[in-house]
Amino acid sequence: MDRILKSNNLTGWLLAAPLLLVLVVFLVIPVIVIVIVSFWQTTEFSIVPAFDLGNYEFLFGSAVTYDVFLNTFKYAFLTWAFTLGIGFTVAYFLAFHIRSQTMQIALALICTVPFWTSNIIRMISWIPFLGRNGLANSALLSMGVVDHPLDWLLFSDFAVILAFVHINTIFMVIPILNTMMRIDKSLIEAARDVGASGAQILWNIIIPLTKPGIMIGTIFVLTLVMGDFITVRFMSGSQSANVGRLISNDIGLLQYPSASATSVVLLLTVLVVVGGLMRVVDIRKEL
Amino acid sequence: MKKNHYSRRNILKGGVAAVAASAFPAPMIWAQDIKDVTLRQAGTGVSAYNEVAAKVKEDLGFTLEMTALDSDAVTQKVATQPDSYDIADIEYWICKKVWPTGNLQAMDVSKITNFSKIAGTFIDGKLTPDSVIAQGTAPHTVGFVDAVDGKTFAKAPTGWMTLIPTIYNADTLGIRPDLIGRPIDSWAELLNPEFKGKASILDISSIGIMDAAMVCEAMGKIKYGDKGNMTKDEIDQTMAIFTEAKKAGQFRAFWKSFDESVNLMASGEVVIQSMWSPAIAAVRSKGIACTYQPLKEGYRSWGGGLGLSSKLSGVALDAAYEYINWYLSGWVGGFLMRQGYYSAVPETSKLFMTDDEWGYWYEGKPAVGEIKSPQGVVMEKPGAVRDGGSFLERMGHVACWNSVMDENQYMVRKWNEFIAA
Structure with a gap:
């Protein structure tokens, strides 16, 4: 008995138990429920337990589903590319060009200022700015850059990506900054000493060493964008759809089984994407 | 106590x-x-x-x-x-x-x-x-x-x-008369290419499908047996016409809550759209011209x-x-x-309205004094007449009621596809 109690194995399990319990109750069980419900049948106002592939048949049988998934990937990819570009640049500046640590912390905090309001407010604020008679168009018109208002600024894919990048860049900045701060400065000095150019240092030292940060940021951004529905709804004026909107529309119309089926497919898709990323960079090893 | x-x-x-x-x-x-x-x-x-x-x-x-x-x-x-x-x-x-x-x-x-x-x-x-x-x-x-x-x-x-x-x-289309500049008298105008990129329809399937049906019927493209209870085929045809219009860029946006429709109209993003009466009132109390346009096919x-x-x-x-x-x-x-x-x-x-208010809102008579919104903001000047006229004129021209059809579930899925298309 004594030996069992003292075994590392048991202590380990006991230590992990609270977290495990929370995850099982609040993550694993709900996901299982979603999977189960996705096979149920639905009538107008009630859902009937059953084993019915109808929801999946409808999902995979509709051309719109493929368009919507494609659209989701498009949003995710474009947002990822822009947030990575901006996020990396900002983090690089903070980590290597700002000498004093106080200043670094202060500037990093400034990056979080937009987070002091809800992301819905931040997103909706774009609407009067980008509208046909909005600030952006008025400015362009008065500067003579365009002679009629640009329609594509608002209620378009452009607006959706803009809002996504605005909301999510911080999730790239912070992890990348974190890994950059840990890079041993003497490595860079050594590289300089042996005559490496700035580009070479960036490509051969900094990027490889910040990979875990980039990967964590990537996972944040991809999962947030792929699961989002409200940004797409507002910024596209309800005209574009991603998978999240498909699910939210279904839920709004009480089509829970159909929403569950879509969720299951989305979940698997995201897992495959994240799994793929994990294979490219082993975060646990590199951190 | x-x-x-x-x-x-x-x-x-x-x-x-x-x-x-x-x-x-x-x-x-x-x-x-x-x-x-x-x-x-x-x-x-x-x-x-x-x-x-x-x-x-x-x-x-x-x-x-x-x-x-x-x-x-x-x-x-x-x-x-x-x-x-x-x-x-x-x-x-x-x-x-x-x-x-x-x-x-x-x-x-x-x-x-x-x-x-x-x-x-x-x-x-x-x-x-x-x-x-x-x-x-x-x-x-x-x-x-x-x-x-x-x-x-x-x-x-x-x-x-x-x-x-x-x-x-009785609901109908809301328009911005100042930005359209010509009479509008049919539901068919919602899909008129003249308003490309300046139209909107509401994204609430049970109501939106009825507006869509009014439009398709007015265009003469579909003849419904009963708009309030469409067949699958009628739903398909309706959604096909609207999906085509959507892909051609007819719509500026879709709206779901009433304040969204107010913003779309007040900002001039949209000049013709499905609208609800209080939204019209809200736009007008900002001093912006907005008409709840009676249409010859009747009201929803x-x-x-x-x-x-x-x-x-x-x-x-x-x-x-x-x-x-x-x-x-x-x-x-x-x-x-x-x-x-x-x-x-x-x-x-x-009993809780002045004679003038009752005359304006219910009887379709010209306003004698200023007509105010529920919050007391002046909406209409003396002499104004309610769009569509009296209660009997408006409610007497109802073409259909918002409805839930036998094929509702099918309709909902098709509507969802239309929104996602």
Whole structure:
């Protein structure tokens, strides 16, 4: 008995138990429920337990589903590319060009200022700015850059990506900054000493060493964008759809089984994407 | 303080109810019991005003908490969370959807003081004795059940109402006359390429499909057997026409909640769109020209009412009845008529409106003085006439009611595809 109690194995399990319990109750069980419900049948106002592939048949049988998934990937990819570009640049500046640590912390905090309001407010604020008679168009018109208002600024894919990048860049900045701060400065000095150019240092030292940060940021951004529905709804004026909107529309119309089926497919898709990323960079090893 | 222990039922029977529900809700002897009650009302934003809650507190003494949601969200709440509300402020088509869940309880009409004054539209469907009932889910078809827990709708009026009707209206397209600059007289104009990128339709499937059907029919592209109960084929054709228009860039945006429609119109992003009366009122009170354009094909109509959660009982249920009686006693009706709705009990509402207001909103007469919104903002100058004219002219030209079809589920999926396309 004594030996069992003292075994590392048991202590380990006991230590992990609270977290495990929370995850099982609040993550694993709900996901299982979603999977189960996705096979149920639905009538107008009630859902009937059953084993019915109808929801999946409808999902995979509709051309719109493929368009919507494609659209989701498009949003995710474009947002990822822009947030990575901006996020990396900002983090690089903070980590290597700002000498004093106080200043670094202060500037990093400034990056979080937009987070002091809800992301819905931040997103909706774009609407009067980008509208046909909005600030952006008025400015362009008065500067003579365009002679009629640009329609594509608002209620378009452009607006959706803009809002996504605005909301999510911080999730790239912070992890990348974190890994950059840990890079041993003497490595860079050594590289300089042996005559490496700035580009070479960036490509051969900094990027490889910040990979875990980039990967964590990537996972944040991809999962947030792929699961989002409200940004797409507002910024596209309800005209574009991603998978999240498909699910939210279904839920709004009480089509829970159909929403569950879509969720299951989305979940698997995201897992495959994240799994793929994990294979490219082993975060646990590199951190 | 000694609490009153008379049964409220007896008091009501004793005729005090008339006083309670009248314009002069004197402090009641059982007020102590009811004062502690909080009624939670869930509904669409069109009738959820703080002014109403404040007036309830003042007149009845209990607290009314209001939650404003879009139609789909209200439907969902009523159908799935009966514990989360006491009173459902919903439309008749929503009632048709959610009634079978058993989350609402029917109301005893003998406890409704002004039952006999409720407009005929909600009782037997007849606006005037010789009017023809429009297509779709007309309120009286889902207005009655056989018993308090009745599951199926009664064909004729019974003693049990599903919803107590409060407000209704005839909807049409809203336009910006200043930006269009020519007369608009048909639903078909919504898809006119002239308004490419400047049109909008509402993204609430049960209502949107009806607007879409009005448009397709007006264009002469589809001839419906019954717009309120389309066949799969009719749904496919309707959605095909709209999907094509969407892909061609006809729509600037779709809207789901009423404030979105106000912003689209007020900002000039959209010049023609599905719209609701209070949204028109809101745009106009910003000093922006906006017309609720009568169209030759007729109106798409809706009716709203209050339903009681099946979980309500005891003193809270009494308070709910009291609230509903108060609702029909005129003040709210008058308040909501000022945003262009019709009260289901016009007689009592008239008492709370000036003759000029009544003439403008109900009788379609030119305004004598300034016409103000419910919040007191000036909306119309003297001489203005309501778009569409009098009550009978407007409600007499209803082409269809918002509806829930037999093929609703199919329609919902197709609608979802249209939005995602």
